[in-house]
Amino acid sequence: MSVTSPSLDRPRRWDAPFAADFPPGAIESLLAIAPFNAMNPDSFPRSSSLSDILRNDTALRTFKANELIVREGDYGTSAFIIIQGRARVVLSPGLPPSAVGRKERSKKGLFRSLAQLWSSPREDEVITRRRHRDQASRSVFLQDVPRLLGEHKTAAMQAGDFFGEIAALSRMPRTATIFAEEDNTQLLEIRWQGLRDLLKYDPALRAHVDKIYRQRALASYLREIPFLRHLAPEIRAIVEAATQFETYGDYDWSGEYKKLVQAGAAAVAKETTIAAEGDYPNGIIMVRSGFARLTQRHGAGHRTLNYLGAGRVYGFDEIAHNWKNPDAPVSLQHSLRVIGHTHVLTIPAAILEQHVLPTLPASQLPPPIKLSETPGSTAPLALQQDTLSRSADRPAKVAPADSALMEFLTQNRLFNGTESMVIDLDRCTRCDDCVRACASTHDGNPRFLRHGPIHDNLMVAQACMHCADPICMIGCPTGAIHRDAFGGEVIINSDTCIGCTVCANNCPYGSIRMVETRDSDGQPLVAKDQKPLLKATKCDLCIDQLGGPACVRACPHDALDRIDLNTLDPLTAWLNRR
Amino acid sequence: MIASLKLRRTVLSLLTIAASAALAVYYPRLEAALPSLVYLTGWLLLLLCLFLTAYNVRKKLPFLPLFSSRLWLQFHAYAGLFAGLVFFFHLRFAFPVGLFNLALAALFLAVTFSGIFGWWLSRVIPRRLTTAGGEVPFERIPAIRRDLRLRAEAGALAAIPEAKATTLADFYVKTLAPVFAAGPAFLPHIMGSRAALNDRLAALAEVSRYLSPPEQARADSLAELVRARHVLDFHYANQLLLKTWLFSHVPLTYGLLLLTALHVVLVHAFSGGAG
Numbered sequence: 001m002s003v004t005s006p007s008l009d010r011p012r013r014w015d016a017p018f019a020a021d022f023p024p025g026a027i028e029s030l031l032a033i034a035p036f037n038a039m040n041p042d043s044f045p046r047s048s049s050l051s052d053i054l055r056n057d058t059a060l061r062t063f064k065a066n067e068l069i070v071r072e073g074d075y076g077t078s079a080f081i082i083i084q085g086r087a088r089v090v091l092s093p094g095l096p097p098s099a100v101g102r103k104e105r106s107k108k109g110l111f112r113s114l115a116q117l118w119s120s121p122r123e124d125e126v127i128t129r130r131r132h133r134d135q136a137s138r139s140v141f142l143q144d145v146p147r148l149l150g151e152h153k154t155a156a157m158q159a160g161d162f163f164g165e166i167a168a169l170s171r172m173p174r175t176a177t178i179f180a181e182e183d184n185t186q187l188l189e190i191r192w193q194g195l196r197d198l199l200k201y202d203p204a205l206r207a208h209v210d211k212i213y214r215q216r217a218l219a220s221y222l223r224e225i226p227f228l229r230h231l232a233p234e235i236r237a238i239v240e241a242a243t244q245f246e247t248y249g250d251y252d253w254s255g256e257y258k259k260l261v262q263a264g265a266a267a268v269a270k271e272t273t274i275a276a277e278g279d280y281p282n283g284i285i286m287v288r289s290g291f292a293r294l295t296q297r298h299g300a301g302h303r304t305l306n307y308l309g310a311g312r313v314y315g316f317d318e319i320a321h322n323w324k325n326p327d328a329p330v331s332l333q334h335s336l337r338v339i340g341h342t343h344v345l346t347i348p349a350a351i352l353e354q355h356v357l358p359t360l361p362a363s364q365l366p367p368p369i370k371l372s373e374t375p376g377s378t379a380p381l382a383l384q385q386d387t388l389s390r391s392a393d394r395p396a397k398v399a400p401a402d403s404a405l406m407e408f409l410t411q412n413r414l415f416n417g418t419e420s421m422v423i424d425l426d427r428c429t430r431c432d433d434c435v436r437a438c439a440s441t442h443d444g445n446p447r448f449l450r451h452g453p454i455h456d457n458l459m460v461a462q463a464c465m466h467c468a469d470p471i472c473m474i475g476c477p478t479g480a481i482h483r484d485a486f487g488g489e490v491i492i493n494s495d496t497c498i499g500c501t502v503c504a505n506n507c508p509y510g511s512i513r514m515v516e517t518r519d520s521d522g523q524p525l526v527a528k529d530q531k532p533l534l535k536a537t538k539c540d541l542c543i544d545q546l547g548g549p550a551c552v553r554a555c556p557h558d559a560l561d562r563i564d565l566n567t568l569d570p571l572t573a574w575l576n577r578r
Numbered sequence: 579m580i581a582s583l584k585l586r587r588t589v590l591s592l593l594t595i596a597a598s599a600a601l602a603v604y605y606p607r608l609e610a611a612l613p614s615l616v617y618l619t620g621w622l623l624l625l626l627c628l629f630l631t632a633y634n635v636r637k638k639l640p641f642l643p644l645f646s647s648r649l650w651l652q653f654h655a656y657a658g659l660f661a662g663l664v665f666f667f668h669l670r671f672a673f674p675v676g677l678f679n680l681a682l683a684a685l686f687l688a689v690t691f692s693g694i695f696g697w698w699l700s701r702v703i704p705r706r707l708t709t710a711g712g713e714v715p716f717e718r719i720p721a722i723r724r725d726l727r728l729r730a731e732a733g734a735l736a737a738i739p740e741a742k743a744t745t746l747a748d749f750y751v752k753t754l755a756p757v758f759a760a761g762p763a764f765l766p767h768i769m770g771s772r773a774a775l776n777d778r779l780a781a782l783a784e785v786s787r788y789l790s791p792p793e794q795a796r797a798d799s800l801a802e803l804v805r806a807r808h809v810l811d812f813h814y815a816n817q818l819l820l821k822t823w824l825f826s827h828v829p830l831t832y833g834l835l836l837l838t839a840l841h842v843v844l845v846h847a848f849s850g851g852a853g
Binding site for chain 2 (some may be wrong): 110113114116117200241244425426427428429430433436437440441450451454456457459481545546550552553554555556557558559577
């Protein structure tokens with residue numbers, strides 16, 4: 001008796017093209033227009049030729065007048081080129097959620113939830129080929145556009161313009177809403193896997209996208225910095241012109257991280273230093289994306305004081321101090337080191353002293369830095385938490401946490417998680433109700449391991465943390481692993497997952513597991529090479545279940561929760577909840 | 579719903595105290611006015627028992643929005659305590675008469691005390707496990723135990739060619755091999771005893787006097803493995819206790835419900851004659 005299903009073709013990258021119905025002759029037409037007509041097809045490898053990329057990783061979309069193309073705040077993994085027609089981007093202020101048709105994500109109703117009792121397959125991981133429902137694909141039309149144009153600052157976009165690359169490349173939400181201005185506006189949507197290949201093999205496009213990416217990121221980002229908000233437009237333009245961009249670390253930092261883990265306590269010394277403690281402060285450094293470690297010399301080593309994520313500022317206190325006290329200047333009080341892929345902006349101290357600090361309200365100026373009593377010393381007094389919170393991050397507050405916990409979170413790069421599964425081992429009875437609940441709601445297999453790094457009574461379990469910087473998405477050839485357009489959760493579309501294991505290998509936290517699939521009779525599915533057909537599985541935060549993550553709801557002892565570790569406040573509050 | 583554990587605990591404690599006080603104050607007054615008060619307390623007790631059992635049903639339906647398990651458990655604990663008080667009022671603080679009633683009361687007390695015992699275990703053992711370190715999922719313990727045994731055997735065997743002596747290997751075969759081969763002791767680990775560990779380490783220290791430097795290094799590794807095995811057995815015993823107490827609480831509960839149903843039928847069948 002056969003124990004396996006008939007052999008199948010192993011799924012490949014382009015088994016599920018981005019566009020189901022590309023019109024005949026469209027590829028040739030695309031190759032004849034900019035920017036594709038300037039590309040050298042010979043610079044692309046045979047396995048992913050330019051025409052193959054266009055055929056499989058792009059889709060032609062036609063929009064009607066006032067129809068939304070992308071919506072601010074949505075997560076998207078594709079960029080757009082306007083082929084014909086016009087579009088308009090809403091710059092500021094952003095449109096209210098009701099105007100852009102933003103609704104709660106649909107979840108299973110009560111009956112469908114209850115039906116799981118009898119409708120779920122008896123065997124684990126049965127492939128049912130459910131069609132992926134992309135909520136972002138539903139058309140939404142803006143109403144009362146003339147009034148909108150009067151109340152909001154907008155800008156026109158025309159054929160040849162490129163947009164959406166910030167969200168596609170940085171795995172961040174869309175920064176603006178863009179809608180079609182006229183009927184039959186045609187765009188080419190490029191999913192990020194295709195965009196990545198185009199950028200990889202065409203230097204001109206890479207330079208162009210890099211330029212517009214930096215310009216647009218800078219303009220929107222500087223508006224979010226509290227001490228730059230008060231600036232007049234002409235001063236802001238000066239600041240923007242003087243701002244420098246720097247990117248540190250590998251875009252795919254998983255391999256580097258694994259090496260650093262092996263280095264143990266020596267990892268800090270191996271990290272690239274962005275700014276060194278004791279140096280003269282030449283400018284403020286703002287973390288645009290990724291994370292940086294804030295350290296201070298302690299004995300023969302470096303003590304981690306904090307980690308700074310997107311939106312955090314370094315060096316402002318020192319520059320403000322030196323501007324107010326030119327006779328008693330201080331050096332940088334801490335070092336800033338790269339962890340992972342970190343993109344930072346630097347505003348030179350001279351620009352701040354000339355244009356920003358003189359116009360800053362006194363209430364926004366930080367108090368002077370206290371120095372030790374050694375004559376001529378620029379070293380700080382003993383470490384004080386309030387000093388840290390001022391110098392390291394104006395926008396966000398640092399919660400008190402012990403140094404060992406900070407080291408633990410930083411060393412293991414757990415700060416990347418926005419929905420990390422934390423378990424209080426002093427309360428956890430190891431009953432595994434969380435594991436069983438997860439299995440009950442996910443094809444009979446739990447999507448996490450109740451196991452992971454431990455500090456004191458805190459365990460961070462091996463469950464997908466829905467990272468701020470989800471590097472698992474980097475290598476996915478089909479885009480099966482993606483951010484949910486509404487909430488930004490990192491989820492896997494099992495219909496397009498080809499089981500290539502790239503995401504599982506990329507995840508630095510071991511939170512993605514490859515499982516063997518079965519047919520509806522429970523027989524294992526195998527490819528023609530007689531190897532099992534795999535699919536990637538991970539926690540999806542029960543986004544379609546009523547009531548949220550089943551693991552949290554199933555814990556009887558208040559021992560398990562999902563916590564945003566990008567900042568320390570939620571974790572500190574949770575640890576002190578009793 | 580109340581998010582803070584502390585607040586929930588406070589609110590539920592106050593509610594339980596208030597309900598208990600109301601029962602204590604009003605029961606004597608109602609007893610004089612209502613001759614059938616014992617029926618009311620009986621039905622109240624049955625309702626409480628059904629509510630307490632419903633928690634197990636909730637656990638089987640994690641995909642339904644039936645409130646969080648932690649909320650259920652807290653209600654379960656406080657409702658269980660209140661049910662204990664109602665039980666004594668239902669008995670009118672008298673010793674139950676007859677074998678059936680005695681069995682029913684014994685079962686109720688067994689369920690109640692197993693619940694209290696379980697609650698105590700769930701508060702004490704997790705801290706002990708955390709303090710012991712070496713966190714390990716229960717299902718992986720046999721595999722790790724086997725791995726420790728294999729590593730210990732390999733270490734003892736490797737010492738023979740290194741030292742050209744069998745002193746450590748002989749000691750291993752005689753003293754440590756039975757330890758690594760045996761299953762975990764349960765009671766000593768529940769009691770937190772380290773006597774066996776200390777004995778083994780003392781024996782290793784004793785034999786170390788006669789070991790050459792290569793053997794000494796192997797003996798140090800063996801000592802680490804002995805400690806690791808002790809921690810593993812500690813986890814096994816304590817996690818086993820945490821998992822198995824429910825195997826007494828839940829079957830006792832279903833037994834209680836069965837006898838209670840019979841009790842209701844008997845009481846209503848024969849109440850006319852008794853009256």
